[in-house]
Amino acid sequence: MLDLLGRAMFSRRWWVLGAAAVFMVLAGAWGANAFADLAGGGFTYAASESSRAADFEREALGRNDADVVVVFRSESWTVDDPRFEQAATKTLAAVPAQRVEGVVDFWHSQLPELVSTDRHAALATIQVAGEGENDRLTSYLAIKDKLTSPDLQVFIGGPLAMFDDVNVQSKADLTRAEALALPVLFLLMVLIFRSLLAALLPVVIGLMAIVGSLAGLRLLTLATEVSIFAVNVVTLLGLGLAIDYSLFMVSRYREELAQGHEVAEALRRTMLTAGRTIAVSAVTVALALASLLVFPQVFLRSIGFGGIAAVVLAAVFSLTVMAALLAVLGERLRGKQPAQEGGSGLWARVARGVMRRPVLVGVAVIAVLVVMGLPFLRISYGWLDTRVLPASASSRQVQQMLEDQFPASVTRPIEAIVREPGGKEALATYVDALARLDGVDGAVVTGLTEDAARVTVRFAAEPISPEGRQLVEAVRGVESPGGEVLVGGDAAGFADLMDMLEQRLPWMALLVVLTTFVLLFLAFGSLILPVKAIVMNVLSLSAAFGAVVWIFQDGRLTGLLDFTSTGNIDVVQPILILAVAFGLSMDYEVFLLSRIREQYDLTGDNTEAVAIGLQRTGRIITSAALLLVVVILSFATSQVLVVKIIGIGLAIAIVVDATIVRALLMPATMRLLGRLNWWVPGPLRPLYNRWGIRERG
Numbered sequence: 160m161l162d163l164l165g166r167a168m169f170s171r172r173w174w175v176l177g178a179a180a181v182f183m184v185l186a187g188a189w190g191a192n193a194f195a196d197l198a199g200g201g202f203t204y205a206a207s208e209s210s211r212a213a214d215f216e217r218e219a220l221g222r223n224d225a226d227v228v229v230v231f232r233s234e235s236w237t238v239d240d241p242r243f244e245q246a247a248t249k250t251l252a253a254v255p256a257q258r259v260e261g262v263v264d265f266w267h268s269q270l271p272e273l274v275s276t277d278r279h280a281a282l283a284t285i286q287v288a289g290e291g292e293n294d295r296l297t298s299y300l301a302i303k304d305k306l307t308s309p310d311l312q313v314f315i316g317g318p319l320a321m322f323d324d325v326n327v328q329s330k331a332d333l334t335r336a337e338a339l340a341l342p343v344l345f346l347l348m349v350l351i352f353r354s355l356l357a358a359l360l361p362v363v364i365g366l367m368a369i370v371g372s373l374a375g376l377r378l379l380t381l382a383t384e385v386s387i388f389a390v391n392v393v394t395l396l397g398l399g400l401a402i403d404y405s406l407f408m409v410s411r412y413r414e415e416l417a418q419g420h421e422v423a424e425a426l427r428r429t430m431l432t433a434g435r436t437i438a439v440s441a442v443t444v445a446l447a448l449a450s451l452l453v454f455p456q457v458f459l460r461s462i463g464f465g466g467i468a469a470v471v472l473a474a475v476f477s478l479t480v481m482a483a484l485l486a487v488l489g490e491r492l493r494g495k496q497p498a499q500e501g502g503s504g505l506w507a508r509v510a511r512g513v514m515r516r517p518v519l520v521g522v523a524v525i526a527v528l529v530v531m532g533l534p535f536l537r538i539s540y541g542w543l544d545t546r547v548l549p550a551s552a553s554s555r556q557v558q559q560m561l562e563d564q565f566p567a568s569v570t571r572p573i574e575a576i577v578r579e580p581g582g583k584e585a586l587a588t589y590v591d592a593l594a595r596l597d598g599v600d601g602a603v604v605t606g607l608t609e610d611a612a613r614v615t616v617r618f619a620a621e622p623i624s625p626e627g628r629q630l631v632e633a634v635r636g637v638e639s640p641g642g643e644v645l646v647g648g649d650a651a652g653f654a655d656l657m658d659m660l661e662q663r664l665p666w667m668a669l670l671v672v673l674t675t676f677v678l679l680f681l682a683f684g685s686l687i688l689p690v691k692a693i694v695m696n697v698l699s700l701s702a703a704f705g706a707v708v709w710i711f712q713d714g715r716l717t718g719l720l721d722f723t724s725t726g727n728i729d730v731v732q733p734i735l736i737l738a739v740a741f742g743l744s745m746d747y748e749v750f751l752l753s754r755i756r757e758q759y760d761l762t763g764d765n766t767e768a769v770a771i772g773l774q775r776t777g778r779i780i781t782s783a784a785l786l787l788v789v790v791i792l793s794f795a796t797s798q799v800l801v802v803k804i805i806g807i808g809l810a811i812a813i814v815v816d817a818t819i820v821r822a823l824l825m826p827a828t829m830r831l832l833g834r835l836n837w838w839v840p841g842p843l844r845p846l847y848n849r850w851g852i853r854e855r856g
Contacts, residue, residue: 165430190373212647316557361405397469447742506777532701541727784817
C-alpha cells in the first residue's frame with residue numbers, strides 16, 4: 160500500500176499540491192470561527208447526579224445560578240449614598256431586557272451579603288436569556304459593553320465572563336505560540352538539515368496541521384460539544400506530530416538520495432521505511448488518545464476526538480503533501496548525511512559504555528526517576544476556578560473581590576432538589592435532619608412548587624476538600640421527604656467527578672496497556688520487550704507527574720513560569736498527560752527498537768544490535784524530541800493554567816523519555832536481558848511473521 164502511495168505521490172505530485180492549496184484556503188476560512196462554536200470547560204457530565212439535579216431544578220423551579228456577577232465600587236461613596244444607587248441602577252437598567260431573565264441587586268433586595276465589608280462596593284447578579292450555554296454566551300456578549308458607568312468602577316465576573324475570558328486568552332495564546340514556535344523550529348531545522356530548503360518543508364506541514372486542527376475542531380462541534388480548553392492541546396498535538404513526521408520523511412529521503420537512488424526510487428523507499436514508521440506511530444498515538452473516550456466528560460472526550468483527528472491529519476499530510484513536495488524538489492534536497500552505521504559513532508559509544516556497566520547505570524537511572532516521582536505520592540486533586548486565568552482577567556478579579564470583600568456571598572452551598580415533596584411537615588423534618596448533620600451551618604427551603612423543592616445546605620468546608628465530599632455523601636444519605644432527591648452544587652459535582660474517574664480510570668489504563676502491548680509485540684516480535692517498555696513508561700511518567708506536583712501544586716517557579724498556584728492539581732490533567740505522553744513515547748520506542756530488531760535479525764548479536772540501532776536512530780530521535788519540546792513549550796507560555804500544566808508536564812515527560820530512558824535505561828536493561836529480549840512462544844511466531852511492523856526498504 161505504501162509502495163503504491165509513494166508512486167502515486169510522485170506521478171500526481173502537482174495535483175496533490177494543488178489540492179493542498181485548496182484545502183488551506185477552505186479549512187482556513189472554516190476554522191477561523193472555531194472559537195465561536197466551542198462549549199465551556201466541559202468538566203461535568205450529563206449522567207451525574209449533580210448534573211441531573213441542575214437540569215431538574217431549571218425545569219421545575221427555574222434557574223437559581225448567576226451567569227454574570229457585576230461588582231460596582233466607589234472609593235468616595237458608600238452603597239448607602241443615593242448617588243451610588245442611582246449610578247448602579249442606571250447601568251443595570253441600560254441592559255437590553257430581551258437578553259436578561261433576572262437581576263438581583265442590593266437596592267431592591269436589601270440582601271446584606273451583596274454589600275462589601277467596607278460598604279464601598281455592591282454586587283448584582285444577572286441571569287441572561289438562552290436555552291444552552293452558547294445561547295447564554297451570545298446574550299452575555301450583547302450586554303457586556305452596556306455594563307459601564309462614568310461614576311463607578313465596574314468589574315464583570317461569573318461563569319460566562321470566565322468562559323469569555325478563557326476564549327479571548329486562548330486565541331491570544333494560540334497566536335503567540337505560533338509566532339514563537341515556527342521561527343525557532345525553522346532555525347533548528349536549518350541546523351539539523353544544513354539546508355534552508357529542507358528546513359522549510361516541515362514548517363509548511365506544521366502550518367497545515369494548525370489550520371487542519373482548527374477546522375477539525377469546528378467540524379467536530381457539529382456532532383458533539385467541544386471544550387474551549389481543547390483548542391490549544393489539539394493544535395499542539397497536530398503541529399508537534401506534523402513536525403516530527405516531516406523530520407522522519409525528509410531525513411530518510413535525503414539518506415536514500417545519498418545512497419545513489421533516483422528521485423522516484425528514493426521516494427518509494429522513503430515511503431516503505433519512514434512512511435511505515437509514521438503510519439505505526441499515528442496508530443499508536445491515536446489509540447492512546449482513544450483511551451480518553453472511556454470518560455463521559457466533554458473536556459476529555461473532545462480532546463480525545465480532536466487529538467485523534469490531529470494525529471490523523473499530521474500523518475496524512477506527511478505521507479501525501481510532504482511526499483509530493485519531496486518529489487517536486489527532487490535532487491535539490493540532496494545533502495550530506497551523517498554516518499548511520501555503528502562502530503565509532505557517538506550514540507554507539509554511549510550504548511556500549513552503558514552496556515559495560517548495565518547494573519550500575521540501570522539502578523542509577525531508576526533511582527533518579529523514583530526520586531523525581533516521589534512528590535506525586537502527595538498530589539492533592541482539585542477543580543478549576545478563575546485562577547487558571549492571568550491576574551489581569553476581569554472574571555478572576557471579581558472572584559478575588561468576592562472572597563476578600565464579600566465573604567458572606569461566597570458560600571457555594573449544596574442544593575438538595577426534592578421531586579414531589581410529601582407535604583410541609585415531611586419537608587420540615589427533612590430540612591431539620593439536614594441542619595443537624597456535622598459540618599452543616601444551616602439548611603433552608605429556597606424554592607418550592609407542588610412538584611419540587613429546593614433545600615439549600617450551607618457549610619464552611621471547601622467544596623473540593625475531603626470534608627466537602629463526605630458532607631455530600633451525608634446529605635445523600637438522609638431519607639427523602641417524598642420522591643427522589645437529587646443533590647447538586649459544586650461539592651456534589653466534584654464528588655461525582657471523583658467517583659466517575661475512580662470507576663473509569665482502570666478501564667483507561669487497561670486499554671492503554673493492552674494496545675501498547677499488542678503494538679509492541681507486532682513491532683518487535685517479543686513478549687518481554689512490551690512489558691519492559693510499559694514499566695519504563697510508568698517510571699518516566701511518574702517522574703513527570705512528580706515534577707508537575709512540585710512545580711504547580713507546591714507553587715515552585717511561579718515567577719519564572721508566571722502562574723498562581725491553586726494548591727492542587729486539576730484531577731483530569733494527569734489523565735490527559737498520561738494518554739498523550741504514553742502515545743508519544745511509543746512513537747520513539749517503535750522507531751528505535753524496530754531498527755535494533757532489524758540489526759538483530761541480521762547478526763543475532765544483541766549487544767551489537769543495540770549499539771548500532773541507537774547509532775542509527777539516536778540523532779533523529781533527539782532532534783524529533785527537541786522539536787516537539789519546542790512546540791510544547793511555546794504552548795506552555797499560555798496564560799491559561801490548564802494549558803500551561805499540560806505543556807510543562809508533556810515537555811518533562813518527553814525530555815526524560817528521549818534522554819535518560821531511551822539512551823541509558825533502555826540499553827542497560829536490554830544488555831541485562833540479553834537473548835531473552837527476543838523471546839516469543841512458538842505458536843505466536845507466525846503471527847509476528849505475518850503482521851510484524853518493521854521497516855522494509
